Each structure stands twice: as C-alpha cells, then as structure tokens.
Amino acid sequence: MPDPTLPAPATPTGAAPAGALPIGAVPTGADAGRRTTPPGQRLPVLDVEGLGVRLGGRQVLSDVSFHLCQGEVAGLIGSNGAGKTTLLRAVLGLTPVSAGHVSVAGSRGRRPPVGYVPQKVVLDPDLPIRARDLVQLGQDGHRWGLPWPSAAKRAATEELLAGVGALHLADARVGQLSGGELQRVLVAHALAGGPRLLLLDEPLANLDLRSARDTVALLDCIARQQGIAVLMSTHDVNPLMGVMDRVVYLAGGRAATGPTADVVRSDVLSSLYGHHVDVLHAHGRVIVSIGDDAHRDDGCDAVPASAGVLADEPEPSRSGWR
Amino acid sequence: MSVLHAVFAPGFFSNGPVQAALVMGAVVALVCAPVGVLAVLRGQAFAGHAFADITSTGGSAAVLLGISPVLGFAASAAAGAASMEGLGARQRGDRDLVTGTVLGGALGLSALLLYLSTTRQGTSGATVSVLFGSIFAVSAANWPWVLSLGLPALAVVAAAYRPLLLGSVSPELAAARGVRARLVSAMYLGALAASVALSALTIGAVLSTALLVGPAAAALGLSSRPGRAMAWAGAIAVVSVWAGIVLAYDSYSWPPVGRGWPVSFFVVALVTAFYAVSRAGVRRRPRRQPAGRGS
Ligand SMILES: Nc1ncnc2c1ncn2[C@@H]1O[C@H](COP(=O)(O)OP(=O)(O)OP(=O)(O)O)[C@@H](O)[C@H]1O
Ligand SMILES: [Mg+2]
Numbered sequence: 001m002p003d004p005t006l007p008a009p010a011t012p013t014g015a016a017p018a019g020a021l022p023i024g025a026v027p028t029g030a031d032a033g034r035r036t037t038p039p040g041q042r043l044p045v046l047d048v049e050g051l052g053v054r055l056g057g058r059q060v061l062s063d064v065s066f067h068l069c070q071g072e073v074a075g076l077i078g079s080n081g082a083g084k085t086t087l088l089r090a091v092l093g094l095t096p097v098s099a100g101h102v103s104v105a106g107s108r109g110r111r112p113p114v115g116y117v118p119q120k121v122v123l124d125p126d127l128p129i130r131a132r133d134l135v136q137l138g139q140d141g142h143r144w145g146l147p148w149p150s151a152a153k154r155a156a157t158e159e160l161l162a163g164v165g166a167l168h169l170a171d172a173r174v175g176q177l178s179g180g181e182l183q184r185v186l187v188a189h190a191l192a193g194g195p196r197l198l199l200l201d202e203p204l205a206n207l208d209l210r211s212a213r214d215t216v217a218l219l220d221c222i223a224r225q226q227g228i229a230v231l232m233s234t235h236d237v238n239p240l241m242g243v244m245d246r247v248v249y250l251a252g253g254r255a256a257t258g259p260t261a262d263v264v265r266s267d268v269l270s271s272l273y274g275h276h277v278d279v280l281h282a283h284g285r286v287i288v289s290i291g292d293d294a295h296r297d298d299g300c301d302a303v304p305a306s307a308g309v310l311a312d313e314p315e316p317s318r319s320g321w322r
Numbered sequence: 323m324s325v326l327h328a329v330f331a332p333g334f335f336s337n338g339p340v341q342a343a344l345v346m347g348a349v350v351a352l353v354c355a356p357v358g359v360l361a362v363l364r365g366q367a368f369a370g371h372a373f374a375d376i377t378s379t380g381g382s383a384a385v386l387l388g389i390s391p392v393l394g395f396a397a398s399a400a401a402g403a404a405s406m407e408g409l410g411a412r413q414r415g416d417r418d419l420v421t422g423t424v425l426g427g428a429l430g431l432s433a434l435l436l437y438l439s440t441t442r443q444g445t446s447g448a449t450v451s452v453l454f455g456s457i458f459a460v461s462a463a464n465w466p467w468v469l470s471l472g473l474p475a476l477a478v479v480a481a482a483y484r485p486l487l488l489g490s491v492s493p494e495l496a497a498a499r500g501v502r503a504r505l506v507s508a509m510y511l512g513a514l515a516a517s518v519a520l521s522a523l524t525i526g527a528v529l530s531t532a533l534l535v536g537p538a539a540a541a542l543g544l545s546s547r548p549g550r551a552m553a554w555a556g557a558i559a560v561v562s563v564w565a566g567i568v569l570a571y572d573s574y575s576w577p578p579v580g581r582g583w584p585v586s587f588f589v590v591a592l593v594t595a596f597y598a599v600s601r602a603g604v605r606r607r608p609r610r611q612p613a614g615r616g617s
Contacts, residue, residue, distance in 0.1 A: 092498050116498035121491070126542045126604075127363060128551040129491060141488035142500045144481050173546045174491065186495075193499065 042069035045105045045196050045229040046091065052099030053083070053090050059253055060086050063100070066248050066257035068229045070196070073220055075240040075260075076233040078250030084233035085119055087250070088199045091231070092116055104197055115190030119201035119233075121182065123175035131177065131185045132157050132170040138192025160188040164218060179206040183215065191222065198222070200232040204239055212239050219243075237264060238285050264288070331572045343457040343567050343585075346468060350520045351533065351559035353472040356479045356552040357517040358538035358559075360510065363490035363548075367539075368418055369406065369511070371531045372425040373518035376402035378527035379432035381452035386439040391452050392467045395522045399515035402428065407508050455526025455586045457567065464523065471516040478513040482506050487548055524563070525586040533559060536593035543604035562592040 046068040053061040061083045068074050078084050089095040091102050092114060104114060115138075135157045140147060161167045164184040169177060177185060183203060190198055200219070204212040220243045223230045234240060237247070247263040249256045249272060256263050256272040263269075264286060269277040278289040334340060361370045380398025381391045405424055436449050451459060479486070485506045489496040497503055514534075521530035541554035566589035573583040 094494075094497050114498070116495070118492060118494040118498075121495070123491065127491070128359075128542055128546050128548050129363075129487065130546050133487070133548065134491060137484060137488045137491070137495075138499070141484050141496065143484055146480050146483050171546070189495070 042071065043105065044069050045072075046231070047103045048091065048100070049102075050100030051087070051090060051097060051102060053086050053095060054098040055086065055095070059098075061090070061250075061255075062253050064248070064250075064255040064257070065100070066246065066255070068197070068231060068246065070229055071223050071227045072245040073223045073230045073232075073240070073243055074246040074248060075237060075244040076231055076248045076250065077235070077237050078233070079235055082250040083253060084250060085201055087248070088116070088201050088231070088233060091197075091199060113193050113195040113197075115187075115193060115195035115198040115228075117183070117186045117190050117198075117200040117203060119205070121186065123182070125173065125175040127173060127175040129174050130171050131161065131166065131174055131188075134174050134185055135160050135188045135192050138189035157192070160192055161185070163191070163222075164188045165214075180208075180211045180215075183207070184218075187218070187222075191226075191228075196228060198228050198230045200230070202234060203232050204234055204236075216240060216243055237288065241286055329572075330568060331575060334568065334571050337571070339458045340567065340571060342462060343460070344564060346460060346464075347457055347524055347563035347567060348560050349468060349472060350524045351537075351563045352556050353475050354517045354521050354534045355537055355541075355555035355559045357475055357513050358534040358536075359541060359548070359552045359555050360479065360486055360490065361514055362535060362538045362542065364486070364510070365490075366510075366514065367531070367535045369421045370514055370518060370534050372406075372421045372428075373399050373402050373515050374522065374527055374530040374534075375425050375432070376428040377518055377522040377530065378453055379428045379435065381522060381527050382432055382435040382439060382449065385449065385452055386435055386442070390464065390467075392464050392519065392523050394452075395519035395527065396467065396471060396516070398428070399519045399522075400512070403511040403515040407511055451526070453526050453528045454584055455522065455524060455529065457524045457563075457585050458570075460523060468520060468523070471520050475513040475516040475520075478509045482509055486510060525589050529586050529590050532590040532593050533563070536590070536597055537562065540593070540597040540600040543600045558593070558596045562589050562596065565592055 044067055046066075048067065049065050051061060051064040052059065064087065066074070076084050076087060086095055090097050091104070093102075132154075136147070136153065138160075139153065139156065158167060158170065161170050164187050166181065166184040166188060169181055169185060172181075174182065174185065183206075187198075187200070187203075190200075198219075203215055203219070207215060216239050219230050219232065222228055231248075232240070241260070241264075244260050246258065247256070247260050249263050249269065251269075251272050252274070254272060256268050264279055266277060266279045269279060269288060273290060278287075280287040280289060358370070361367050376398050377395040380394035380396070380401075382394070383398070384391045384394025387394075402424055406420055436453075440449055485496060485501040488499060488501060489503060489506060493503060496506075517534055518530050521533045525533055537555040537558040538551075540558050541551045544554045545551045566585050566587075569588040570583060570585040573588075574580060576583065
C-alpha cells in the first residue's frame with residue numbers, strides 16, 4: 001500500500017507534446033523504465049518538489065522536482081559545480097532548503113533510513129578501524145553506549161560485506177583500502193542501516209572503466225533485488241545508460257528530470273542549457289555536446305569525447321570481462 | 323634479590339607518597355588513554371595540546387591566588403573547551419585556526435601570571451611544579467578532583483563511543499547516520515579538557531599532552547581495532563607512569579645525589595620510546611595484513 005505521506009506517483013495528464021518537457025517538472029506519461037514491473041506496484045520512496053537551495057547568497061538549485069520509486073536507479077547528472085552534492089545533502093537534510101520540500105517514505109517523526117556514500121572520504125592509513133567495524137557502524141553508529149559484540153551482528157556485517165564483494169577486506173584497515181575497495185565498503189556501510197533510499201555521490205569518480213562497470217552492476221543489482229531506490233551522481237551519463245530508469249540532469253541551477261529516454265535528448269537539454277545542445281549516439285555511447293556559446297563553458301562541460309574514453313577501455317581479450 | 327634492589331631502590335614499596343603516586347598515576351593514565359586515542363582519531367591532538375597550554379595559564383593563576391593548581395587546571399581547560407565550542411569550529415581546518423587563536427592568547431596570559439607569581443614569591447618552585455609537574459607532590463586532597471574529572475571523561479567515551487568513532491571516519495557519514503555532531507563533539511571536548519587537567523596534575527601542564535597523545539599514537543600501530551588500540555594505549559600509559567615513578571625514585575642516588583630527577587622527564591621519555599618502537603615495528607610490517615576470511 002502506498003505511503004500516505006507521499007503523493008501517488010505522477011499520473012498521466014496527457015497532452016504533453018513530445019519534446020515539450022517542462023524543465024523542473026516531473027515528466028508524465030508511461031513509465032519508460034526498462035523494467036517490466038507494473039507501475040502500480042512501485043511504491044514511491046523519494047519525492048522532491050520545487051526544491052530550491054541557497055548557499056552563501058547564491059541560488060545553487062531552483063525548482064527541482066522529481067520522484068523516485070522502490071527499486072529504481074536514477075542518475076544525477078551535471079558538470080562540476082552543477083549542484084549534485086548540494087542536492088544529495090538537501091535530500092539527507094544536511095543542507096537547509098530555501099524552497100520546496102523533500103520527503104522520504106517512512107520519514108514521519110524519525111529520521112528516514114537513507115544510506116549515503118559521500119563524494120570524498122579521506123582516511124588516515126593508521127586509523128585503527130577495520131572494514132567490518134565501519135560496516136558495523138553503519139548499523140549502530142548513531143547509538144549511545146558501548147557496542148556489545150554478538151554473533152548475529154557479526155553475521156549481518158559479513159553478509160553485507162559479501163554482498164558488495166568485499167568480504168576478503170573485512171579485517172583490513174579502512175584507511176589502507178584502495179579507492180575502489182573503500183567504495184564497496186562504504187556501500188556496505190550505507191546499506192547496513194536498512195535504507196529504502198541509497199544516495200551515492202560520484203561513486204564512479206576514481207574507478208577505472210572495469211570497476212565502474214562492476215559498481216554500476218552491483219548498484220543495479222542492489223536496487224532490483226532489495227527494492228532500494230538508488231540515486232547516484234556522476235558527470236558522465238554513459239556508465240549509467242541502460243541501467244538508470246530516471247535522470248535528474250542539472251545545469252545552471254535548474255533540472256530536467258524524467259525517464260532517461262525523455263531527458264537525454266537534444267531538445268530537452270537544449271531547453272535546460274538555454275542554447276543548442278547535441279546529443280549524439282556513437283559506438284554505443286552517448287555524447288552530450290554543449291555548444292561553444294555556453295555561458296560558463298570552458299570545454300569541460302562536454303561529457304567525454306568518445307575517442308579519448310574509448311581508447312582507455314581495456315582490451316576484452318586481456319582483461320576477460322564479459 | 324639484588325636485582326630487585328637494583329630496580330626498586332630500598333624503601334620504594336613502603337614509601338607513602340610513592341604508593342599514592344602509583345595509584346593516582348595509574349588512574350590518570352587510564353583516563354587519558356581512551357580519550358587520547360579518540361583525540362588522535364578525530365584529528366584533535368592539536369586541540370589537546372592547546373588545552374595543555376591553557377591549563378598552564380589556569381595553573382599559574384591558581385598559584386598566584388594561592389589555591390590548588392588542579393582547580394586552575396580544570397577551570398581553564400573548561401573555559402578553553404567552551405570557547406572553542408563557542409567559536410564554532412566544525413571543520414578540521416577551522417578547528418586548527420580557532421585552537422591556535424585561543425592558545426596564543428592563553429600562553430601570553432600564562433607568561434604574565436608566572437612572572438607575577440615568581441616576582442611575588444621570590445621562588446620559582448611552584449611555577450616549575452605547575453609547568454612540569456611532580457606526581458610525588460600531589461596530595462591526597464586532590465582525589466575528589468581526580469575522580470570528578472576522570473569518571474565523567476570515561477563516561478563520555480563510553481556513552482558516545484560509536485558516534486565518536488563514526489565521526490572520526492567521516493563527519494559526513496556520521497551526520498547522514500543521524501548523529502548529533504554538535505552535541506557529541508561538545509561532550510568530547512569536555513572529556514578532553516578534563517583529561518588534560520588530570521594529566522597536567524600528574525606530569526605538569528607543559529608536558530600533559532605527552533601522556534594524552536603519546537600512548538595513543540603508539541597504540542595506533544599495534545592494533546587495527548579501536549577498542550584494542552585503547553587498551554594498548556592504557557597499558558603503555560600505565561607502564562610509562564609506573565616505570566617513570568620507579569626511575570625517579572631510583573634517581574635520588576644518581577648525581578646530583580639526593581635531589582632526584584623529575585618524574586615527568588622519565589614518563590615522557592618512556593612514552594616517546596614506546597612511540598618510537600611502535601612506529602619502527604609498523605614500518606617493518608607489511609602495510610596490510612592479508613585478511614583472514616570471516617574469522
Ligand atoms: N557551503 C557553500 N557555500 C557557498 N557555496 C557553496 C557551498 N557549497 C557549495 N557551494 C557552491 O554550490 C555550487 C554547487 O556545488 P556542489 O558541490 O553541489 O557541486 P557538484 O555538482 O557536487 O560539483 P562536483 O562535480 O565538483 O562535485 C558550487 O558552485 C559551489 O561553489
Ligand atoms: Mg560534488
């Protein structure tokens with residue numbers, strides 16, 4: 001049954017001509033997600049309505065609206081400084097909201113169970129905390145008093161670590177893990193609280209192509225099997241293509257949101273950026289080409305040039321991924 | 323027997339002040355160890371050092387006023403904690419700036435107070451004992467203070483153990499988990515201030531960080547578990563204090579005969595030696611032990 005604190009998922013209001021997606025609005029129409037679950041069975045988990053955030057006297061986000069249902073994967077796309085971290089922090093309640101509202105299912109009264117993997121976690125290599133301790137803290141890190149070890153907690157911790165393929169790292173100090181290894185442990189930490197919503201800030205930033213692929217597959221699997229809604233930020237849409245059901249595309253403080261196929265389109269992104277944007281499909285990759293007349297464009301806005309990225313891909317025969 | 327005598331000079335075990343020093347030293351060491359480990363984990367070792375300098379101000383003020391130094395230590399450490407919390411340093415970088423600012427002011431004041439009390443009393447004895455401590459001189463009248471500072475400090479560590487650990491990994495993760503960061507860090511600053519005051523009482527205001535941070539820093543290399551690191555720190559601190567007391571007692575027969583070397587010197591030297599040995603050991607070991615699956 002739907003959570004009464006949340007409005008029902010957007011119902012079709014019809015009449016929206018193709019390509020006339022209003023920026024900042026939750027697109028209506030058929031569920032264009034790749035999954036086959038009937039829309040009626042999906043419970044809404046996150047609802048963001050007209051969200052605005054001001055930081056240091058600057059309007060960082062304005063009028064951002066989207067919703068996310070159980071088991072869905074959403075990509076939060078935007079270039080550096082677009083407001084991805086700010087949006088995630090606002091959802092967590094760590095950044096004050098200047099307009100609109102954010103509601104997370106199950107949030108009545110108590111803090112909702114939301115898992116969070118921050119963009120940057122810098123750890124001292126000598127920190128006497130093992131991966132299993134960190135995952136354990138994901139379960140009870142907010143509690144008062146000394147922890148009492150128990151077989152049940154231990155088993156739960158190991159199951160979480162095994163779930164992200166990091167059981168072999170259980171006894172390693174967290175500060176000595178590689179970037180990709182730490183990422184997995186942090187995902188296990190975030191899942192330990194039994195969240196309905198998992199927020200990840202740039203989880204692919206420091207990963208090579210293969211690890212990025214593995215991470216995306218892992219998160220997709222978590223969303224599908226555990227029915228957790230996953231919202232992850234990235235500056236490149238490509239690793240998420242084929243996995244994400246929804247996109248929240250940020251630019252200039254505003255957002256274009258909706259099912260992937262409805263947002264990653266030339267007309268929608270052109271209207272978001274306020275000038276012509278090409279969305280090209282080449283070699284199975286999407287290239288969003290932002291024109292030269294962009295107000296803040298310094299060449300970094302364009303989501304990757306295909307040639308450079310493709311050249312980095314490991315040779316399938318050598319690395320042996322499927 | 324002669325070996326025993328060579329280590330423990332005759333009369334060591336029957337000496338009243340020595341016995342009192344052994345007990346009080348152990349209690350202080352056991353409070354400082356877990357608080358110190360958290361200070362190192364949370365990147366607040368510098369704040370601990372600032373408290374130490376601040377307590378020298380309070381201690382010298384107490385000497386000037388003719389009251390017990392521990393009162394001065396405690397009051398000044400509490401004032402330091404409150405002003406640091408009040409100035410609202412949340413980020414590590416900020417925290418260092420605020421800490422440095424508070425510390426500079428306190429040290430200047432301390433210089434004035436020490437100057438005044440030396441000129442007034444015509445002796446530097448009390449000043450030396452405030453700055454460099456002498457656990458043998460700590461009277462039993464200080465026990466209520468030791469307990470009323472030490473027990474709450476330990477209680478804070480026990481109560482906020484998990485939020486403090488999570489916050490030391492990442493304040494961001496702790497906040498996302500629903501930890502009330504402001505409350506927890508205020509509680510911790512109080513515990514840190516109390517521990518510094520205790521440490522100042524036993525080994526002197528200037529050296530008090532050594533007992534707080536030294537054993538903790540040595541312990542980090544010895545265990546990858548937070549609880550065990552605290553236990554190691556406790557063991558190192560107690561051994562350093564006790565061995566320091568033994569050596570100081572022995573030093574009465576060293577030149578200059580009949581004067582005795584300061585206990586604080588021995589304690590700090592031992593803590594430093596433990597740190598050096600532990601670091602050397604860590605460097606020799608591989609960075610990451612291969613993890614035993616599931617065990
Ligand atoms: N505390 C703050 N005070 C003032 N401005 C801020 C603050 N935090 C962030 N900003 C500004 O808000 C904008 C969005 O920042 P945010 O960190 O959300 O970007 P992002 O999309 O996560 O970027 P990146 O990809 O680099 O991580 C930036 O221009 C940043 O300078
Ligand atoms: Mg960011």
